[in-house]
Amino acid sequence: MLDHLDKAIIAAMQDDFPLVSEPYKELAEQIGVSEEELLTRLRRYRRCGHIRKMGLVLRHRKVGYRANALCALAVPEEQVDAVGKKMTECTAVTHCYTRLPQPEWNYNLYIMLHSSTREKCRQIAEQLAEDSGIVDYVMLFSVHEWKKTSMRYFTD
Amino acid sequence: MLTDFDRKLLNLIQTDLPLEKRPFLVIAEKLGTDENAVIERLRFLKEQGLIRRIGPFFDSGRLGYVSTLVALRVKAERMAEVAQTINGYTGVTHNYEREGKFNLWFALISPSLPAQTKILAEIEQLAGVEQLMSLPATRKYKVSVQFAL
Numbered sequence: 001m002l003d004h005l006d007k008a009i010i011a012a013m014q015d016d017f018p019l020v021s022e023p024y025k026e027l028a029e030q031i032g033v034s035e036e037e038l039l040t041r042l043r044r045y046r047r048c049g050h051i052r053k054m055g056l057v058l059r060h061r062k063v064g065y066r067a068n069a070l071c072a073l074a075v076p077e078e079q080v081d082a083v084g085k086k087m088t089e090c091t092a093v094t095h096c097y098t099r100l101p102q103p104e105w106n107y108n109l110y111i112m113l114h115s116s117t118r119e120k121c122r123q124i125a126e127q128l129a130e131d132s133g134i135v136d137y138v139m140l141f142s143v144h145e146w147k148k149t150s151m152r153y154f155t156d
Numbered sequence: 157m158l159t160d161f162d163r164k165l166l167n168l169i170q171t172d173l174p175l176e177k178r179p180f181l182v183i184a185e186k187l188g189t190d191e192n193a194v195i196e197r198l199r200f201l202k203e204q205g206l207i208r209r210i211g212p213f214f215d216s217g218r219l220g221y222v223s224t225l226v227a228l229r230v231k232a233e234r235m236a237e238v239a240q241t242i243n244g245y246t247g248v249t250h251n252y253e254r255e256g257k258f259n260l261w262f263a264l265i266s267p268s269l270p271a272q273t274k275i276l277a278e279i280e281q282l283a284g285v286e287q288l289m290s291l292p293a294t295r296k297y298k299v300s301v302q303f304a305l
Contacts, residue, residue, distance in 0.1 A: 002219070010214060017210040019199045021178055021191060035177065042212065043175050052215040052299060055171045057208045063158060063166075070254065070261065081295075088298040097293040099225065105258075105289060110225070140254040140261065146239040147251035150209050151265045153219055 002050075005033065007154040009041055010050075014152050057150070065114040067141075069121040072107035073129060074136040080109055083132045087111055092124045107138065158206070161187070165197060166207075173210065216265045222272050223265045224292040226279070227258035234284020235260065241282055245275055258289065 002010070008031055018026045028038040045051040060068070075083050080098055087096050087109075095112035111128070113121045118141060129137050158166070164187055174182040180198070181191040201207045216223050230238050235253065242251055242262055251262040266272035280288045 010219065013212050017173075019180075019195050019202065019210075021180065021195070023179065024175075024177060039175055039177070045212070045214075046175065048218070049215055050218045051212040052218075053171050053213045054173045054175060054211070055169055055213070056166070056173065056210040057213070058166065058170070059205055059208045062204075062206045070252075084295065084297040093298060095299055096297040098295040098297075099291040099293055102289050102291070105227075110291075138256065140256055140258075142252040142254050144239075144253040145251075146253060146260075147243045147248060147262070149249050151214075151216060151221075151249050152246065153214060153216070153221065 006041065006045075009033070009038065010045075011152070011154040013042075014150065014155070060114055064116060067115055067118045067121050069113045069118070069125065069142070070140040071111050071113060071121075071125045072138050072140060073109045073111070073134050074101070074106045075109045075132070075134055077108070079132075083134070084109055086132060087128055090124065090128060092121075093128070106136070161189075162197065162201065165194065166201075169198075221265050221267055222269050222292075223263065224272065224290045226262050226264055226276065227289045227291060228260040228262075228279070228285055229258050229287040230260045231284040231286060232259075234282075238282050238284050242279060247271075247275070258287070 012027060012031045017023060020026060024038055025035045028035040031038065042051070046054055084096055084098060087093050092113050092115050093111050094114050097110050098108055099110055101108045113124055115121045115124060122139060125137065125139060129135070165183070168183055168186060173179055176182050178191065180194040184191045184194045187194070198207070239251060239253065239260060242248055245264070247265045249263050249265060251260070253259060254261050264272065264275065266275060276288065276290055279285060
């Protein structure tokens with residue numbers, strides 16, 4: 001279970017990471033803990049999977065990945081596990097999740113594709129679907145980004 | 157544009173910012189440069205907007221939150237209004253207008269299932285929303301996000 005201090009640390013770690021020689025020392029001072037305590041807890045979060053990644057997120061459009069598409073595929077239930085795992089091997093696939101199919105919407109596997117152009121996204125999806133023998137899929141290209149942000153936890 | 161040094165730096169740091177007292181020194185040693193060069197370059201890339209965020213990325217489920225992907229069918233003339241109302245919820249992290257029958261897709265992270273249900277009920281009632289589907293993930297095979305640079 002996360003205690004009060006864990007929540008304070010997690011909330012504070014969502015602000016800008018200090019780009020200085022000893023960033024954890026600066027963060028620890030803001031939170032009111034020792035640097036050692038902060039590092040110990042952060043290492044534990046990473047080991048236990050609370051932190052899924054310690055690193056950075058790029059603005060993908062600015063580094064050459066100008067197109068993205070959400071692609072929803074209808075995969076026979078008995079194949080979905082194998083197909084899902086196979087799709088992750090493709091570097092253009094950044095997210096790959098299964099979701100429950102809905103009435104009038106029988107898609108159960110969703111992949112997020114990032115590439116330089118829409119056409120490339122389309123070609124990659126076509127190839128991935130063909131390789132897995134999937135014929136029913138839909139490309140959901142974005143036409144407008146209304147919001148993109150990082151979640152802020154325990155800030156209320 | 158990214159330099160060769162930027163690519164090496166970003167590829168190293170994308171998923172593995174060291175949890176050490178001087179993380180940028182660790183990175184600098186791997187790159188054969190000094191700590192200050194790493195810090196200065198990261199500041200520059202952040203200022204230029206290439207880096208969106210540095211730090212830990214948490215697994216919402218592990219922190220006790222519930223997440224879902226929501227697809228809406230929204231009347232075109234109400235799109236802006238509906239999208240802006242949805243943006244107003246702090247748990248909405250991504251909100252994209254997309255081509256197709258379901259034309260607005262957003263990701264929602266909530267502290268509990270009742271909290272999520274309440275928000276979805278409010279959104280379903282918005283003028284212009286014709287249909288709502290909540291599509292929580294059942295299995296996650298890949299949650300990158302690492303880009304090969």
